[in-house]
Amino acid sequence: MKLVFFAHPLFLGHQSMPRFAHMLMEGMRERGHSAELWRPRARLITLPAPQALRKWLGYLDQYLLFPLQVRKRLAACPADTLFVFTDNALGPWVPLVNHRPHTIHCHDFMAQQSALGEMPENPTGWMGKLYQALIRRGYRQGRHFISVSNKTKTDLHRFLTTEPTRSEVVYNGLNQAFAPQDSATARTVLSAALGLPLAAGFLLHVGGNQWYKNRAGVIELYEAWRLLGGQALPLLLVGEPPSPELVTKRAQARYLQDIHFLSGIADETVRLAYAGASVFLFPSLAEGFGWPIAEAMAAGCPVITTNEAPMTEVAQQAGFLVPRRPVAPADATQWAIAAAQVVEEVVNLPPAARNKVVAAGLANAEQFNPKQALDRIEALYQEILTPHF
Secondary structure: EEEEEEEHHHHHHHHHHHHHHHHHHHHHHOOEEEOOOOOOOOOHHHOOOOOHHHHHHHHHHHHHHHHHHHHHHHHHOOOEEEEEEOHHHHHHHHHHHOOOOOOEEEEHHHHHHOOOOOOOOOOOOHHHHOOOOOHHHHOOOOOEEEEEHHHHHHHHHHHHHOOEEEEEOOOOOOOOOOOOOOOHHHHHHHHHHHOOOOOOEEEHHHHHHOHHHHHHHHHHHHHHHHHHHOOOEEEEEEEOOHHHHHHHHHHHHHHHHHHHOOOOHHHHHHHHHHHHHHHEEOOOOOOOOOHHHHHHHHHOOOEEEEOOOOOHHHHHHHEEOOOOOOOOOHHHHHHHHHHHHHHHHOOOOOOOHHHHHHHHHHHHHHOHHHHHHHHHHHHHHHHHHHOOO
């Protein structure tokens, strides 16, 4: 097959989407297919300009200059080329090739839902609403879709105005070799690397500052657990540097000295954190898939996550569930207290019970095998392309 992958520009600073696009391209090349990546280059955005203006220059790079380049390059693409959009948020480019074989990978529709007022935690301004409408008009012209979860597929179909020709679900494959390690050894090595006392264990969260990751809720949950009488175990929040709001949230915490933000650490260190954690906290408000759930389970760490799809879809019966954090502050306080009791249960699991939980998680994580995911995606690409030739 001849494959052309559309991907987000690198100047947006995304991490997971470029990684996903790279995984697809390299996976298809390893299977003997011709694959190349098309993405906007940083041109106008590199010009000296105020930060507010740079955002608009980036839009011009993406939606004015890049389409001009695509139209020129299309003439050199054989008729049997399959065009692959690595994210549904690339919708504005779909009309460029919707008359040719194509497919769209769908990750989540949270920005779309927010723009329509369905996510009260994430209000959207009028410009954001217009931007999401532009994205929606674009992907609605697609005919073939591959979603990362059944939840994402359901959301996609709610936004489409016509029945798609093909709409399939392929779970994400883990993009690192996560595996159980001796927890005591992992904690010893991690303690030395980070300069933190982790020998007795710790609570772990992995995620960015996006509103739906609920990092503030993780801190609230940790505080409630400590007030409940929980052990003096540290909380490690791995991911982006904390936002100003999170810095303030930590500063106001009673146990602030035990709350640690870790940014820019190596993948190997993250794997050690998963392997050594007493419990992994992932009380997201929403997700498209929920990679860290599968990562933690594959590393042998018990998981507490939200009792809503797609978190339940990824965790299956192997995770411990808590309700979604409410919006109202008073209700959120009660949520944290109730969820803290689940943390207390998991942290104090007897060895035999913990081993059973770990084994269930490892078995569940097997469904996120990256080779199987790429094999299925390859088969779908071929099935989409075949009717055209």
